[in-house]
Amino acid sequence: MNEVRAVNAVDVTKTYGGLTAVDAVTVQVDQGEVYGVLGPNGAGKTTFLRMLFGLIRPDSGTLEIFGRTWDRDGVRALDGVAGFIESPKFYPYLTGRRNLQLLAGLDGGGAATRIDEVLDVVDLTGRDRDKVGGYSFGMRQRLGVAASLLRDPRLLVLDEPANGLDPAGIRDMRALIARLADSGLTVLLSSHDMTEVEQICDNVTIMRAGTVAYHGTIADLRERAPAPGHHLVTTDDAAALTLAAGRPGLQVTPAAEGGLTVRGGPPHLDAYVADLIAAGVALRGLSAAQTPLESLFFMLTESTPEAAPAAAELTGTRR
Known part of the structure; x- marks a missing residue:
């Protein structure tokens, strides 16, 4: 029996009045891979991720996450899923650790016991007791990844995780995603940077004006x-x-x-x-x-x- 896909979106469409933001897009992500959704600003990447998280609903098509759908399973469709859309937000007057403690309280379960672990994964140990208002943009992005990892997810979804970072921050974010992928976590990320996707992704969907311009492996893309x-x-x-x-x-x-x-x-x-x-x-x-x-x-x-x-x-x- 074939393993259920982490994401199985088929012919997903979303319109706003006369604007078709996502037009019959298919994205299929196998468990354990790093998958990139690539395209310029306005291509429909964030709209697709919003549908994945249930923030908006597609007008047509099917969207399954580990075999679950929003229509059939409700919020349970996000069991084992974590991440952020656009830039993660925190209380700037609280420390990084305190922000994570508050989020862990909302998640419940064993989230609070993973705070030290996730801080170490994102290289924020030693800065966790500093106020987030004093963090660099790259540190706040990494804290967003740490907050996502509190849920011990099977699928991590990141919207433009390196956007706005300086070269050192981009390097650190790419290294972090590579480490997470090596641990067996499935990662789905959006980007407008071909270099970023080439270096860390196994497969890619390239979008243009809400439609799919390319599906396939990075290796095949290089050959072509x-x-x-x-x-x-x-x-x-x-x-x-x-x-x-x-x-x-x-x-x-x-x-x-x-x-x-x-x-x-x-x-x-x-x-x-x-x-x-x-x-x-x-x-x-x-x-x-x-x-x-x-x-x-x-x-x-x-x-x-x-x-x-x-x-x-x-x-x-x-x-």
């Missing part, structure tokens, strides 16, 4: 990723765009920060640069701007209709 993107600065970007038109194996678009973004393999890029120079367009800068996976992510979530067919061909995704 195109050449890395480069940032190109020239003396005449308009002429450089004209020269790029119609070239096979090369995509050149204006970059938000100025200059151009060039995607293509080394032979195509080399030939393009040589032609620019021959045409009298001088280069002022050429640097790697995106990893191959970042390039694929932007192609999959690109809002222009021209990008969709190319992305679907790269991933084999049916729309």
